[in-house]
Amino acid sequence: MNDISEKSKPTVFYAKNSQSNVKTRSAKDKGSDHQYKRKNDGFQSSSKAKHDRIETFRPKIADKTKKSSKPQFDLSDEHESPWQKKVRDNDQTPTFGYDEYRQKKEETLVYTENSCKAVFKHRRTAIVKLFITQDMTYQFKDLISWLVKQRLGYDVVSTEQITRLTQTPHHGGVCLIVKKRIPLNLPDYLSKYDDKVNDCIIAIDDVNNPHNLGGLIRSAAFFGINGVILRQTNLLDSGSAMRVAEGGIEAIEPIKSDDFIASIDILKQHGYQVVALLPCQLKSITSTELYQLKFKKKVALVIFQQINTKLINCADNVVYLKGNDNMSALNISVATGIVLSTIKYQS
Known part of the structure; x- marks a missing residue:
């Protein structure tokens, strides 16, 4: 019994703070050079006292619950490794993080x-x-x-x-x-779709509300529109616009245009019928009701929230949807869907 109790006691080493003691340490005691140097430097920096340093090593205790003969270290010391608690409390989070994630420009x-x-x-x-x-x-x-x-x-x-x-x-x-998608310019789009017999393009001017824009794109994708012209194509990258569009943005080519007047002239040269859709009926502008208008095989539908007289003057036809006294105008995305259904029916 005395032998067992003697083995379980901690082994105490008395090390004098001298150069000779450092040299006589075996490789097994000091471990790697880096680890020993770190311990030795820490001791030297904090050893202003003249008394000797005492190092205590806890003995290895065999785990009786396991059949393995390998000894297990007793980690019940109050000064356990701080890394264990850190790993234990660390919930698995996405690679990109959330608060730390910064969306790249592209x-x-x-x-x-x-x-x-x-x-x-x-x-x-x-x-x-x-x-x-x-x-x-x-x-x-x-x-x-x-x-x-x-x-x-x-x-x-x-x-x-x-x-x-x-x-x-x-x-x-x-x-x-x-x-993000890289938008096309109008000449590149025309070279890609010029051989199509039927084609319809939407030119959206001054519609910046992402929900209206998403509704427009959803209607356009539903009726098979190939391209949409915008001054700011980055508006299509809005999460709200994409949510309302229900995936329709992915089916349509974005076309960037800084000059709508020049773009309309190019479309006319390629045989497109330019039709301007009024958000409401105006007596000062000569317009046609939708059921009276005949559409060609290739159509460019110009849509705007605020009436742009320059674009209206460039259009071949101006169309509006007639309402009544209860509601004189529709939401721009709903009105666009009605016009596109008529174009699709005639083609």
Whole structure:
């Protein structure tokens, strides 16, 4: 019994603060040179006292609950490693973080189910990362499988985390980080679609509300419009516009134009019928009711929130939707959908 109790006692070494003692230490006692140097430097910097230093090593205690003969270290000391608590409390968070994430200029966020599925359908190579809740993983199993094959990241996170990332509760439990599309100029678009017999382009002027813009694009995609002309194509990168468009933005070519008058002239030279849609009827402007207008095979529909007389004067036809005393005008996205349905019917 005395031998067992003697073995369980801590081993105490008395080390004098002298140069000779440092030289006589074995390689096993001091470990690596770097570790020993760090201990020795720390001792020297804090050893202004003249008395000797005492080092205590806790003995190894075998774990009787396991069959393994390997000894286990007793870590019950009150001065346990601070890294253990740090790892224990560290919840797995997405690679990009949330508060720390700063969106790059060439990237944007796409959220809601239909918008994210449209990105995967039309330009999956632009996807950078996926954030998704556990409930939505089944809906996006094909996307997740593709991300794994491409060695791209995805994180299963909580609803609150996606809300913090998108800055809106209307994300549908899924969010993609994607690269922004590079818009075309009008000559490039015409060279791409000039051989089409039927074509329709929308030129949107002064519609900056993302919800109206998203509604316009959704109607345009529904009726098979190929391109949309904007002064600021970056408006299509708005998360709200993409959410309202329900993925329609991915099906339409963005065309950047700094000069709408010049763009209309180019369209006329390529055989497009330019039709201006009035937001409401004005007696000062000669216009035609929709059912009286005949559309050609190629049409450019000009839409504006605020009436632009210069664009109206450049148009071949001006059309409006007749209402009544209860409601004289429709929302611009709804009116556009009605006109596009008529163009689609006649073509």
